Amino acid sequence: MGETVERPPVWLMRQAGRILPQYRALRAKLSGFKELVETPHLAAEVTIQPVDELDVDAAIIFSDILVIPEAMGLTYELIEKVGPRFPRTIQSARDIDALIDGSAAAEQLGYVYDALDITKKELDNRIPLIGFCGAPWTILCYMIEGGGSKTFSKARRFLYQEPQLAHRLLEKITNSSIAYLKLKARHGADLIQIFDSWAGILPADQYELFALPYIRKICDAIDEVPKTVFAKGAWASLGELNKLNCQVIGLDWNIKADYARSILGPERVVQGNLDPCLLYAQAAEVETKTKAMIRAFDSKHIVNLGHGVYPDTPLDNVKVFVNTVKSFNYSEFSVKVSENE
Amino acid sequence: MGETVERPPVWLMRQAGRILPQYRALRAKLSGFKELVETPHLAAEVTIQPVDELDVDAAIIFSDILVIPEAMGLTYELIEKVGPRFPRTIQSARDIDALIDGSAAAEQLGYVYDALDITKKELDNRIPLIGFCGAPWTILCYMIEGGGSKTFSKARRFLYQEPQLAHRLLEKITNSSIAYLKLKARHGADLIQIFDSWAGILPADQYELFALPYIRKICDAIDEVPKTVFAKGAWASLGELNKLNCQVIGLDWNIKADYARSILGPERVVQGNLDPCLLYAQAAEVETKTKAMIRAFDSKHIVNLGHGVYPDTPLDNVKVFVNTVKSFNYSEFSVKVSENE
Numbered sequence: 124m125g126e127t128v129e130r131p132p133v134w135l136m137r138q139a140g141r142i143l144p145q146y147r148a149l150r151a152k153l154s155g156f157k158e159l160v161e162t163p164h165l166a167a168e169v170t171i172q173p174v175d176e177l178d179v180d181a182a183i184i185f186s187d188i189l190v191i192p193e194a195m196g197l198t199y200e201l202i203e204k205v206g207p208r209f210p211r212t213i214q215s216a217r218d219i220d221a222l223i224d225g226s227a228a229a230e231q232l233g234y235v236y237d238a239l240d241i242t243k244k245e246l247d248n249r250i251p252l253i254g255f256c257g258a259p260w261t262i263l264c265y266m267i268e269g270g271g272s273k274t275f276s277k278a279r280r281f282l283y284q285e286p287q288l289a290h291r292l293l294e295k296i297t298n299s300s301i302a303y304l305k306l307k308a309r310h311g312a313d314l315i316q317i318f319d320s321w322a323g324i325l326p327a328d329q330y331e332l333f334a335l336p337y338i339r340k341i342c343d344a345i346d347e348v349p350k351t352v353f354a355k356g357a358w359a360s361l362g363e364l365n366k367l368n369c370q371v372i373g374l375d376w377n378i379k380a381d382y383a384r385s386i387l388g389p390e391r392v393v394q395g396n397l398d399p400c401l402l403y404a405q406a407a408e409v410e411t412k413t414k415a416m417i418r419a420f421d422s423k424h425i426v427n428l429g430h431g432v433y434p435d436t437p438l439d440n441v442k443v444f445v446n447t448v449k450s451f452n453y454s455e456f457s458v459k460v461s462e463n464e
Numbered sequence: 465m466g467e468t469v470e471r472p473p474v475w476l477m478r479q480a481g482r483i484l485p486q487y488r489a490l491r492a493k494l495s496g497f498k499e500l501v502e503t504p505h506l507a508a509e510v511t512i513q514p515v516d517e518l519d520v521d522a523a524i525i526f527s528d529i530l531v532i533p534e535a536m537g538l539t540y541e542l543i544e545k546v547g548p549r550f551p552r553t554i555q556s557a558r559d560i561d562a563l564i565d566g567s568a569a570a571e572q573l574g575y576v577y578d579a580l581d582i583t584k585k586e587l588d589n590r591i592p593l594i595g596f597c598g599a600p601w602t603i604l605c606y607m608i609e610g611g612g613s614k615t616f617s618k619a620r621r622f623l624y625q626e627p628q629l630a631h632r633l634l635e636k637i638t639n640s641s642i643a644y645l646k647l648k649a650r651h652g653a654d655l656i657q658i659f660d661s662w663a664g665i666l667p668a669d670q671y672e673l674f675a676l677p678y679i680r681k682i683c684d685a686i687d688e689v690p691k692t693v694f695a696k697g698a699w700a701s702l703g704e705l706n707k708l709n710c711q712v713i714g715l716d717w718n719i720k721a722d723y724a725r726s727i728l729g730p731e732r733v734v735q736g737n738l739d740p741c742l743l744y745a746q747a748a749e750v751e752t753k754t755k756a757m758i759r760a761f762d763s764k765h766i767v768n769l770g771h772g773v774y775p776d777t778p779l780d781n782v783k784v785f786v787n788t789v790k791s792f793n794y795s796e797f798s799v800k801v802s803e804n805e
Contacts, residue, residue, distance in 0.1 A: 273612070276741060276774050283745035326717045326739045326770075358699060359718055376667045377700055398667045400617060404624035429667075433617050 131417060131424045132180035133448035134253075135441065136353075137431030138173035139185045142438055145172050156201045160187050163237035170242045174250060176438075177445050181251050181314075184242060184307075186235055188257030188318055191299055192266050194231035195222045199265075212269040216288055224295040229302035236310040243311030254312030256304055258319035258354065259296040259341075260334035263289065266296075275324055282325075282333055289333060297337045301344040308347035316351040316373070317341060323356015323375075330360050335367075342368040351394055355430065361386045376429025380419035393420060396429035402440040409440050413447040422453060472758060472765045473521035474789035475594075476782065477694075478772030479514035480526045483779055486513050497542045501528050504578035511583045515591060517779075518786050522592050522655075525583060525648075527576055529598030529659060532640055533607050535572035536563045540606075553610040557629055565636035570643035577651040584652030595653030597645055599660035599695065600637040600682075601675035604630065607637075616665055623666075623674050630674060638678045642685040649688035657692040657714070658682060664697015664716075671701050676708075683709040692735055696771065702727045717770025721760035734761060737770035743781040750781050754788040763794060 140146055146169050150159065159165050166185045174182050189199045189207055200208050213219060223231070243252055267278040282289050304315050317338055322330060334354070342350050353373025354364060364372055365387050374383055374395035383393060397416055401409060417426060426448045432441065481487055487510050491500065500506050507526045515523050530540045530548055541549045554560060564572070584593055608619040623630050645656050658679055663671060675695070683691050694714025695705060705713055706728050715724055715736035724734060742753055758767060767789045773782065 271614070273614070274774065276744075276776075279739075279741035280744040283741055283749070323718065327720055329739070356718070359720055359723065377664065377697070379668055379700055382700065398620075398670070400620035400624055403617075403621040408624070433615065435617075 128422075129453060130451045131420075131422070131426045131448060131453075133426040133445055134179040134181040134183065135173070135177075135428055135432045135444075136183070137434075138177065138179060138441075139169045139183065140432070141434035142432055142436050142441055143172050143176055144438070145176065155203075156187075159185065160190065161234045163234050163241055166234070166238035167241035167245060170238070170252075171245055174246070177442060178449070179250070179445055181253055182242065182246060183253040183255065183316070184235070184239055184312065186238070186255070188255070188262065188320075189265060190232055190235060191228070191256060191262055191296065191303060194228040194303075195224060195295065195299055197222075197266055206271040207265060209265060209269045213263075213266045213292060216291075219288060219292045219295065222292075222295055223299075225298040226302040228299040229306050232303060232306075235303075236306055239307060239310040239312060251313035252311055253314050253316055253351075254304065254307035254348075255316040255318060256300045256341075258317050258322070258334060258352075259293045259300065259337035260325070260330075261319050261321045262296045262300075263292055264321045266292070275321060278321075279324065282329060286333075293333065293337050297340050301341055304341065304345050305347065308345070312348060314349045314351065314370075315345060316353060317369075319352070319354035319357065321356075322354035322360075323358075327359040330354075330357060331363055335360065335363055339367055351425075353394070358382070365391060371425060373427070374429060378429075380416065380421075384420070389421070390423060392423045392425065394425040394427050396427070397444070399428045399430045399433050399436070402428075402432065402436045402444060404440070406440060406443045409443045410447045413444055414451065417448065417451055469763075470794060471792045472761075472763070472767045472789060472794075474767040474786055475520040475522040475524065476514070476518075476769055476773045476785075477524070478775075479518065479520060479782075480510045480524065481773070482775035483773055483777050483782055484513050484517055485779070486517065496544075497528075500526065501531065502575045504575050504582055507575070507579035508582035508586060511579070511593075512586055515587070518782060519790070520591070520786055522594055523583065523587060524594040524596065524657070525576070525580055525653065527579070527596070529596070529603065529661075530606060531573055531576060532569070532597060532637065532644060533603055535569040535644075536565060536636065536640055537569075538563075538607055547612040548606060550606060550610045554604075554607045554633060557632075560629060560633045560636065563633075563636055564640075566639040567643040569640040570647050573644060573647075576644075577647055580648060580651040580653060592654035593652055594655050594657055594692075595645065595648035595689075596657040596659060597641045597682075599658050599663070599675065599693075600634045600641065600678035601666070601671075602660050602662045603637045603641075604633055605662045607633065616662055619662075620665065623670060627674075634674065634678050638681050642682055645682065645686050646688065649686070653689060655690045655692065655711075656686060657694060658710075660693070660695035660698065662697075663695035663701075664699075668700040671695075671698060672704055676701065676704055680708055692766075694735070699723070706732060712766060714768070715770060719770075721757065721762075725761070730762070731764060733764045733766065735766040735768050737768070738785070740769045740771045740774050740777070743769075743773065743777045743785060745781070747781060747784045750784045751788045754785055755792065758789065758792055 170185045264275045264278040267281050349370035351371035352369045355375045371392045376398040511526045605616045605619040608622050690711035692712035693710045696716045712733045717739040
């Protein structure tokens with residue numbers, strides 16, 4: 124991690140998904156998204172689809188961050204065009220006490236480990252395999268709110284009205300996530316990424332009280348593999364994120380490279396952060412702006428979007444993005460810079 | 465604007481609304497939200513309700529940012545618990561050409577000016593009356609997307625695929641907004657606020673290309689009254705916002721006071737930015753954190769939340785918030801600081 128390379132590596136968040144015709148074809152034959160998540164050979168198949176189709180530099184296991192609340196005792200549904208819904212949510216101390224946690228929760232998720240085993244074998248060490256989980260704050264959001272929300276004001280109210288219960292719940296999610304990630308590493312994940320999708324809705328003081336400490340616990344507990352922390356919208360806590368025991372900081376598309384570098388320093392490996400909507404533009408613009416981003420971060424960089432790729436993104440532009448990175452060469456860039464001086 | 469005061473002024477975005485029992489009682493008698501917006505004496509009545517109930521330092525005319533797209537030719541509906549919906553949206557150059565703009569659009573909104581006239585008379589100069597509009601980028605979002613969205617990816621795609629059409633549409637929205645705000649000022653608005661609710665979904669380079677230039681045009685065109693620009697999530701463009709010809713910069717709850725002051729300087733009047741969810745906490749915490757915020761911004765500050773107050777906020781806590789500000793005294797604070805030194 125972080126050694127000198129000729130070009131940066133590249134992969135896309137949500138690369139295994141609707142952007143690929145082979146994914147849509149497979150998905151059409153199934154009862155729903157959960158069948159795909161819970162059937163190991165199918166999850167493995169869609170994990171490998173973008174590796175074959177796009178020639179990206181990493182695979183990320185096809186799964187969902189909501190398997191953890193489900194393993195803890197709250198089942199979820201995925202409703203087409205609406206999003207996730209939890210028939211039961213967390214409302215009281217009793218609800219929290221009733222949750223399974225730690226290894227007992229993680230051990231429920233055999234289908235994930237089986238999918239990793241199959242994928243690992245099929246990848247045959249061609250490229251690294253990434254495992255992931257949701258950050259405890261983001262998982263709490265869904266467990267309290269019961270689904271997506273524009274404001275997550277129920278979850279946010281819970282932090283203000285029941286801070287001790289919130290910490291108790293976050294502790295249980297954290298224990299479960301640690302056990303889960305350790306099992307993922309044991310089943311072949313070469314790196315893990317923690318997604319804090321709802322980081323940006325908390326003010327910085329609350330983020331540093333209710334979110335960061337639990338990510339820190341996870342990072343400190345996982346020493347088997349390198350860790351990436353992607354806290355979307357947490358620009359105001361970037362300095363605190365930089366102190367975590369992790370190898371990579373993921374950046375969303377709102378963070379300019381110079382701001383990120385001013386906080387993180389030149390040696391921190393960053394991941395991101397092209398605007399996912401740029402892939403709707405003309406191919407030439409995709410190429411120009413991808414190169415500009417690589418130059419702006421200036422090495423120590425894993426190229427990705429600043430968010431998961433949107434399902435209606437033209438596949439040709441995804442390929443332009445990946446191929447632009449793969450044909451980039453830092454040394455040519457350096458030469459050009461020197462010539463201009 | 466900006467003179468030395470003993471305490472900062474205070475009002476709340478969305479103070480005229482569901483937090484007040486008298487609003488809910490009136491609203492229950494009506495067919496819907498639009499009836500309230502479009503009936504001048506009712507809009508005036510709910511504008512004044514929070515002035516009487518909360519004793520805030522400013523009134524803001526009860527209306528909606530979507531009256532502008534409607535005046536331009538796209539009617540909207542407000543669907544209970546879902547949000548706004550536009551049966552027709554903008555998809556092509558022809559759609560844009562068909563829109564009414566400028567004064568012709570603004571003159572459709574007689575009910576707003578009538579509501580201002582009535583409110584102004586009933587307020588009898590007790591406190592200033594604020595008028596507002598949506599920023600052109602935010603209005604474009606709704607006109608393209610046809611409703612709310614988590615990602616506004618249709619509107620964002622439009623910027624990348626049809627940049628010239630986007631500019632043409634933004635120009636028309638801008639002309640209409642300028643004419644509208646001039647009429648608002650003529651009908652008694654003492655200050656105007658421009659809400660860029662979806663500023664935060666654009667990367668900074670696009671924000672500075674498609675959003676800021678049109679806010680700048682509005683600010684430069686309106687010299688009748690002072691202007692507040694509230695661009696939610698636009699932290700990365702705060703330095704650019706600071707160059708606008710406006711008197712106040714609104715801040716959302718993600719922006720720490722020290723970051724804001726480091727970019728904006730000590731003399732810029734700012735508005736905001738308490739976390740709206742803090743009003744779910746215990747009264748003592750509301751008081752402590754409100755005072756801490758006032759001290760952190762250290763004068764040149766209009767106290768407000770960092771977003772519109774949420775409809776289920778306990779009214780008692782809204783009062784604690786307002787009364788904490790009203791009983792605050794900068795000089796006592798200075799004395800205490802000196803004593804501690």
